[in-house]
Amino acid sequence: MDLTGQIANFHFNHILLNAAGVKCQTTAELDQVLASPYSGSVVTKSATPMTRPGNPSPRYYQLPEELGSVNSMGLPNEGFAYYLDYVLNKKTDKPVFFSVAGLTKDDNLAMLMELEQSNFNGLVELNLSCPNVPGKPQTAYDFEATRAILTEVFSFFTKPLGVKLPPYFDMVHFDMIAAVLNDFPLAFVNTINSIGNGLAIDPHTDTVVIKPKGGFGGLGGSLVKATALANVRALRERLNESIKIIGTGGVTSGRDVYDLVLCGADLVEVGTQLMVEDTPVFERLEGELANELDKKDYQSLAEIRGKLQIIS
Numbered sequence: 322m323d324l325t326g327q328i329a330n331f332h333f334n335h336i337l338l339n340a341a342g343v344k345c346q347t348t349a350e351l352d353q354v355l356a357s358p359y360s361g362s363v364v365t366k367s368a369t370p371m372t373r374p375g376n377p378s379p380r381y382y383q384l385p386e387e388l389g390s391v392n393s394m395g396l397p398n399e400g401f402a403y404y405l406d407y408v409l410n411k412k413t414d415k416p417v418f419f420s421v422a423g424l425t426k427d428d429n430l431a432m433l434m435e436l437e438q439s440n441f442n443g444l445v446e447l448n449l450s451c452p453n454v455p456g457k458p459q460t461a462y463d464f465e466a467t468r469a470i471l472t473e474v475f476s477f478f479t480k481p482l483g484v485k486l487p488p489y490f491d492m493v494h495f496d497m498i499a500a501v502l503n504d505f506p507l508a509f510v511n512t513i514n515s516i517g518n519g520l521a522i523d524p525h526t527d528t529v530v531i532k533p534k535g536g537f538g539g540l541g542g543s544l545v546k547a548t549a550l551a552n553v554r555a556l557r558e559r560l561n562e563s564i565k566i567i568g569t570g571g572v573t574s575g576r577d578v579y580d581l582v583l584c585g586a587d588l589v590e591v592g593t594q595l596m597v598e599d600t601p602v603f604e605r606l607e608g609e610l611a612n613e614l615d616k617k618d619y620q621s622l623a624e625i626r627g628k629l630q631i632i633s
């Protein structure tokens with residue numbers, strides 16, 4: 322059975338990997354994800370130029386009944402140089418994704434320039450869920466700002482680059498972000514990032530469950546699956562076919578992986594469920610995915626990729 326994927330010149334023997342932010346802050350975590358026989362790759366925690374401690378804890382909370390998670394980590398990471406050193410020296414046959422999340426455009430451009438001039442030969446993911454300027458929405462919700470930064474990036478960047486997007490909820494927003502992205506030689510789009518600024522309450526104490534931002538945080542896990550499917554499907558329908566799609570959000574079973582591929586995903590990332598089960602989740606999900614294909618006598622993901630049927 323062929324459970325592989327392809328982005329740019331990179332072939333992935335398995336389509337599953339971690340979502341940036343989960344199991345990818347330290348070299349030990351990165352090594353564990355890469356060492357899993359059932360992961361196809363690894364993505365680093367989104368890097369800022371300097372190391373960051375992130376927000377005060379509690380900053381991550383697992384919701385009850387496996388509903389999902391809420392987080393306001395605050396970009397804790399070991400700093401750009403730490404991850405560059407890792408990806409330059411790590412021996413692996415698997416393609417590697419390097420995620421950058423500068424808090425300013427200049428930080429992003431500086432990190433991307435250094436990646437461009439380095440011997441890094443993997444894929445770069447620019448996290449557009451970062452704030453643009455105070456008082457304005459995150460970059461990916463500011464279509465002019467998105468166009469502006471991609472114009473500057475592609476004036477010098479020649480390696481395979483994709484963007485990590487927050488979810489959109491308005492059909493016109495799908496049209497607008499796709500119209501921007503289609504103007505650039507992107508290798509991929511990764512959709513979705515967490516659903517922004519959710520709120521969860523501890524019923525025993527009538528208190529929010531995380532400390533930062535008065536309890537507001539990004540939502541992940543099964544409760545975001547329908548939004549993830551919609552964003553993968555909507556962008557697949559709108560983006561040039563040269564722009565591949567990484568589907569992220571709501572994966573807890575092989576059927577969830579199958580559904581994201583049906584909507585057009587080339588690779589699939591696991592976040593919240595990886596926090597729950599650790600790296601054995603990759604073997605479970607791939608086994609369940611193979612069973613779903615078996616049920617319908619499919620031999621490869623290529624036969625179902627983008628083949629979601631509508632009711633005519």
Ligand SMILES: CC(C)(C)CCc1c(C(=O)O)[nH]c(=O)[nH]c1=O
Pocket residue numbers: 342367392393394395396397422448450451452514515539
């Ligand atoms: C939300 C930001 C802190 C601007 C970026 C990092 C990030 C975080 C984080 O580090 O809080 N959490 C997410 O669910 N998605 C993200 O992209």
